[in-house]
Amino acid sequence: MRLVVVGNGMAGARLVSEVRARDRHVKITVFGAEAWQPYNRVLLSNVVAGTSRPDQVRLLGPRWHAEHNVTAHLGVEVTAIDRDARTVVAADGTREPYDVLVLATGSEPVIPAIPGVERATAFRTLDDCDRIREAAASARSAVVIGGGLLGIEAARGLAGRGVPVTLLHVRDHLMERQLDAEAGLILRETLGSLGVAIRTGVTVTAVRERHVELAGEELVDADLVVVACGVRPVVGLARDAGLEVERGVVVDDELRTDDPSIFAVGECAQHAGRVYGLVAPAWEQASVLADLLTGADKGARYRGSRLVTRLKAKSVELAAMGETHLTDEEAEIVRFSHRHKGTYRKLVIRDGRLVGAILLGETSAVGTLTQLFDRGGPLPGDRTGLLFPGVGAAATADNPTRMPDSARVCQCNNVTKGQIRACWESGARDVEAVAAATRATTGCGGCRDAVEGIVGWLCEQEGVSA
Structure with a gap:
């Protein structure tokens, strides 16, 4: 089977690694519009803050593709799908035939249509992080437009670099999709104590050279402006190929489009009327599709995901x-x-x-x-x-003795306490070894303390050093 994957982000990279783990013989070719090796977008705020280097947020090592017999075209965008010839056409002239094509084209940032917005920088990619860090080095003030997850993470990252930052949000409270008003207020006060000034219920009308203009002609100083107003699925390639597209590329429980040879996973996929913008559903989809494509589990089906949103910002x-x-x-x-x-x-x-x-x-x-x-x-x-x-009677990750082995510790990668225990018994004596074996902690990173607690508890029980 010739498998072509368009997209080398968190969904595409996970699918490729899951397929290769199940079958060494599938011919895999992956195209990535970015020149970077696949990396974890969830941790980009750490890159902005300077607490992580770009190489520390990689999902796959620099030689992974070569070592696993995967052909990778990095920095090469696919521009067309020839469904009749079952071939993808890339910007560099490459024509790659496929038996199975998987679209993992992800999302792109929503850029508001306001005057001067071209002066602002989006917050979505490692290249964006480079631009933000370069500008932050000399910036006396910064503004982040958008009070959702991305905006808060960008603002916290800039504050961590010592840049005075103001976050502007059009709604009445932060993260209004996930939080009620009281939680939004407390989050606002928490961020304020960490150096992020917050203005809610305001509308940005223009981005000027050294300030942002609000409705009512109020000016907010800004040498650096970051736009984090959400994302939307990248579906142009699928739409141009005549596939069914609504908000995302429409797929069924097998992640298959209306073309039986083409599938879609991750943020570009729309399943049961829903598009997911978080990593855990993308990785669940990749696992199901890898089972189906390799025959490891022909009955595998994706039934949707129940979302847990985690904010990845230092001290929050x-x-x-x-x-x-x-x-x-x-x-x-x-x-x-x-x-x-x-x-x-x-x-x-x-x-x-x-x-x-x-x-x-x-x-x-x-x-x-x-x-x-x-x-x-x-x-x-x-x-x-x-x-x-x-x-009370609740078992928690902070008390491993009361956690059943079936308790899910890593939500992103579906890793249980029992799997961590088994990994430890096989010789993994620290968090890094557990992460290498199970992928726990490599998603949002929110489970790291829990994994450390379990590993420490296991070592204590056996009287060995962690």
């Missing part, structure tokens, strides 16, 4: 999942708020089951809540134990 702990905006009239709401400490915890329960949660300021309970959210199982009667690990 935040996790949100499910239906967080239901009211007391619509569901049972259990909440705890301590603004002075920057803590907010909320459970949304319907018919005795967890349908949503917000954890801000301290997220040790996220492992337990994620399992309950995923499985839809009945909750313990003691709700307090869910909000405050160690007080």
Whole structure:
């Protein structure tokens, strides 16, 4: 089988590695529009902040493709699909035939149509990070436009470099899709204490040479402007080829498009009317498709994902999942708020089951809540134990003795405590060794403390050094 993958980002790279892990003989060719080896976009705020180097966020090593007999065209964009000839055409003139084609073209940043926006820099790629870091070196002030995940991560990264930064958001509170108003307020105060000035409910009308203009002609100083107003699926290639496209490339439970030879995964794919913008669903899709393409599991199907959003910004702990905006009239709401400490915890329960949660300021309970959210199982009667690990009966990642082996520790890579234990018993005595064997910690990085806790606990039990 000749497999061609268009896209070398988090979805495409994972698919290629999953296929090769299952079958050494599939002929694999991958095209990546970026010249970089595949890297983890989730950790780009660390690159902006200077706490990680570009080589530290790579998903695959520099020689991985050659060592695994994969032909990689890096920095080469595919410009057309000839479905009749089953061939892709690249910008450098390459024509690559395929038996199976997988589109993993990802997303592109949404750039608002305002005067002067070309002076701003998007926050999406490693090249964007290079431009931001270069400008930040001499910037006396910076503005980030957009108060969603990307905007907050960009602003926190710039503040970490010592640049005075103002985040501007058109909505009334930050991350309005995931958070309620109170959580948004506490997040705002937390970021403020870390050096990020925040203005909500404001509209940017223009980007000038050294400032940003707001509605009402107010000016905000800015030597550097970063745009983080969301992303949209890259679907032009699929649309030009005549594939069914709505918001994303429409796929079924096998991740197959309306052309039986063409599949799509990741942020460009639309499954059951939904486009996912997070890494965990992309990796779940890659695993299912690798099973199908190699025959490892011909019954594998993708049934959709239940999302857990994690904010990846230094000194800010935040996790949100499910239906967080239901009211007391619509569901049972259990909440705890301590603004002075920057803590907010909320459970949304319907018919005795967890349908949503917000954890801000301290997220040790996220492992337990994620399992309950995923499985839809009945909750313990003691709700307090869910909000405050160690007080009630909830098992948490901070207390490995009470975690069942089936507990999912790494949400991004679906790694359980039992898998970490087995890995440790096979000789992995530190987090890096566990990560190499299981991929735990290599997604959003939010599970690193939990993995460290489990490894440390196992070493302590056996009296060995971690």
